[in-house]
Amino acid sequence: MYTRKFADYNTAMGEIIMSEETTLEVLLSNEFGLNIPEQFSNISPEDWAKYAFENNLEYAITFYKDQKPYATVSNTTLSISIKYYEEKEGGLKVYLSTNFMKGHIDDGFVPYDNNKIFLSQIDRIGGLGQTILFYSQKKKNNVFSEEFTETNGNVELVEQFGTADLSKHWFDTPKDYLDYEALLDYQNLFNELPSVPA
Template sequence: MYTLKFAQYNNTMKEVMSEEGTLENIVDRALDRKPTAEDKKHLKNAEDWAKYAFDNDKEYYVTFFKGGEPIACVNNYFRKISVTFLTYNNGELFIYLYMIYNKEKDSHNKDVDGKIFLRQIELYDEDADKRITNKVLFRDNGIMNVETITETKRPEFGMNYEEKETQVNLSHNWLRKPQNYTDYEYLFDYQNILKPEYLDLP
């Protein structure tokens, strides 16, 4: 159903990078240009790096394609997993949904093994007249904080900011951890992961 490329989506360039370019970015940024001898053994091939990174809590990317078009880019790194959902808008790749899961054991999931926690959502909508960004953060005490930023482009530029907080049940924010380095398709079912009280989604 899906084809995979172990590559990063570059939002500045509006394109999925090459696997070679992605590995170069990982060396420069995640490894601070100081890969270990063991790292170097696996940096010759992007999929080999992904397998190694998954098992050793290092950063890697995998982009999923359907019908030849990129639909989601997953970034798995030490503390978090992020899923960037992609579509085409006026001929350019566009991020319409971004979801972040915590996977480390800390104050909010110290007693939960084998789980990840949906911590943050960003939803984007844009047309010729305006761009709307909804940023949702789930706090440990069950509070959902929602920031809505509306940027008006025409007839003249303007910006409006709103913020609200709501008490929600976070029990359904817990999902199982990926079992291997490509096990992410279950995270694409955002319409069931995001409950109706979170956001209205298409």
């Protein structure tokens, strides 16, 4: 269903998908600075993704659907984020993003002990935009929504706090460096979540 490249999206370069080689250079530079270890001097983008997955380091994969960029997964030490694209105004625009936390970050990073990731944020981009944050800490199931609305030409920020059943926000951790198809299907994913407004 999807094809893929080990490449990342870049707004600074003109809202494009970078090449695999450029993406790898950026990732290695971010990880090691100017002192890239010899073992990584000739590593392929896919081999870096495998290594990064096994060692909880950052890598990116862009998935293509019908030969067009569909989404980019960025797997980092703390989280997995997914950006979804549409072609618009001569460029590639992000219209939706999701973020899955891998653990708690209260007193340093502590991975969840249930081999799960937690859907913690949804950003709807376009129009005026909306951000929904989900917090599931101990017995709290807090939801925070931030949305810009326009009435009679006036734009205002509407913030809402509440609680919801967040038990369905837990998902299996990807089994390997390519295992993202279930997370990419955001429409099916959102249909399962009682806390996500239409």
